Amino acid sequence: MESPDKSKRQLKRASCSSNAERRQACSPSVIVIGGGFAGIAAARALYDASFRVVLLESRDRIGGRVCTDYSFGFPIDMGASWLHGVCKENPLAPIIGRLGLPLYRTSGDNSVLYDHDLESYALFDTNGNQVPQDLVTKVGQAFENILVETNKVRQEHSEDMSILRAFDIVFERRPDLRLEGLSYKVLQWYLCRMEGWFAADADSISLRSWDQEELLPGGHGLMVRGYRPVINTLAKGLDIRLNHRVTQIARSYNGVKVTVEDGRTFVADAAVIAVPLGVLKAKGIKFEPKLPDWKEDAIADLGVGIENKIALHFDKVFWPNVEFLGVVASTSYECSYFLNLHKATGHPVLVYMPAGQLAQDTEKMSDEAAASFAFMQLKNIIPDASEPIQYLVSHWGTDTNSLGSYTYDLVGKPHDLYERLRIPVDNLFFAGEATSVNYPGSVHGAYSTGLMAAEDCRMRVLERYGEFDLLNPTMGEDVSVPLLISRI
Incomplete structure (x- = not known):
């Protein structure tokens, strides 16, 4: 016969696990679309804030327009390769510093x-x-x-x-x-x-x-070992579904339903859209109902360079x-x-x-x-x-997952288009270098907008949930580590 103490321990354990399951079931949920720096940053921040997060990525890898290739036997960044602004004010500096990744400075201020x-x-x-x-x-x-x-x-x-x-x-x-x-x-x-x-x-x-x-101070530093270690660190532990090309995003007051190429659907309270501007321009993703005119105009009027x-x-x-x-x-x-x-x-x-x-x-x-x-x-x-x-x-212009390299201002178009592209539409939140007012075309710009979209999303969803313990997410302690910079 079991001792009363043992029965109590089992009952307590069962109660704890059911509480955990209940908490998981009632946690706010978010679908992040796009596994570049913006999408990974948003997913990381929301996951660390106790959200249920699924990230859908069309490629067979994460990183987006950050692509570190090892086929030469050593890392070569075939996409973004610089840290623009080698300084502690750069939001990526703490991660790069903690990982001990060296930078090679190619310019001053x-x-x-x-x-x-x-x-x-x-x-x-x-x-x-x-x-x-x-x-x-x-x-x-x-x-x-x-x-x-x-x-x-x-x-x-x-x-x-x-x-x-x-x-x-x-x-x-x-x-x-x-x-x-x-x-x-x-x-x-x-x-x-x-x-x-x-x-x-x-x-x-x-x-x-x-x-x-x-332009952040500190000049520009080439990532000597490539950007892959940074994106891998940010992605650790996240639920990432590769080869999931999103074709439709339907939104309603109750949430979002995202459909991928093979017909499968994912539902959540909200979505963070962190796909490249070139993909939005090509209208490969159908929005239901359609995006407001001001948002579609921002997509159409921003330039994408190659x-x-x-x-x-x-x-x-x-x-x-x-x-x-x-x-x-x-x-x-x-x-x-x-x-x-x-x-x-x-x-x-x-x-x-x-x-x-x-x-x-x-x-x-x-x-x-x-x-x-x-x-x-x-x-x-x-x-x-x-x-x-x-x-x-590289083929950034014809790659269906990017359709361009990064954003720039076209002649005759207003500079506030970046901000218009960033502004949420109901429970859809937008991120990516093309939504960065101050740092378009940069990795730290993309990263920052992912964090911004995550915070906007968190606050909006919590208004509906009224959750108390989610208002103060547990973030890892931000330890400042100096950047390793060489200049030969």
Whole structure:
């Protein structure tokens, strides 16, 4: 016969487990759509706040436009690869610091061209002649002066225009700023780098808004070991369903019903939509009822740029020990640049980075043809370059899971579209780099909007639940760890 004490213990255990099940059953539920940094951040925050969370991701991996590839035998980020703003104010800094992930700083705070400040570069013409360093510096100063003049043009015109049109007006007014010959080609290279920042051509970049983005201090750091360890850490323990492409989102007062490609449905109190803007533009997801006009206009009027990477792996280093190799030419389309990963990581890899129309054109090629095209650009400047032993090619513009690289301001469209895209619609909450007012196009921008959407969602759902113990989520203690930054 069982002792009374043992029976009491079993009864207490049964009571505890039924309470836990009841609490789980009545916990608020959320479906997060999209497993990039924004979606994972939202799912993590809501899970840590005791919500039941299911994350649906269309790819066979998490990360979205963060994609660390290991097929060379070491990590190569084929999507986002920089931490823009190497400082403790960056919301990703605590995680990166705790993981002990090293960063390689490619610029300081004063960078006109953002992800590097030309402290370490080598530019060549298409005949393989290196451009004198003092000429590049001189043209760089001229480029800055031209940008100052475009600001005057902006102040004088009520209507927006493209950066390219503003340059034309500056040259009409200030013939002394016109450049010719090799200097003109170097200027085109500067313009090409600017286009790379926006992943768009200068004739579609807004003069009114091009410099409205906030830049965190500390310069820009390349993630030496890639972004994969960060996203994996954030995703730990979450219920993530890969290969679940969402086709429909139906909302009502009582909750949301999400349908995936094979017809299965998921129901919850609310949903966080963290899919790329390009996917929303393509209308691959049907909303029932349809989204309000102001939301659809925001989706339609924000620009999505394309920048790709063609990573070339060599058996040995045969190029100068600089961060960037550049090709100068008579148009920005013909200019190009290679990021030298050997300087940051020690691996003999150059990454060709076409943007805008050039990126679209290379996406039409096979991977082999695209790698050959990139290698030919390299042969122009280093004739005795040896053939690559491996290559990787990204396709962000044609990939159905992204349909673009990141967001930028189109000519004539208001800068508040990012905020409009972020604003919730009933129990649908929006996240992603395209919803970041201050940091669009960045990983920390995406991450921040995921946290914001999670908090908005939490408060909205709790208004209905009136739950007491969910108002103070138990978050891990935020321990500040210094970032590991190198600069060779």
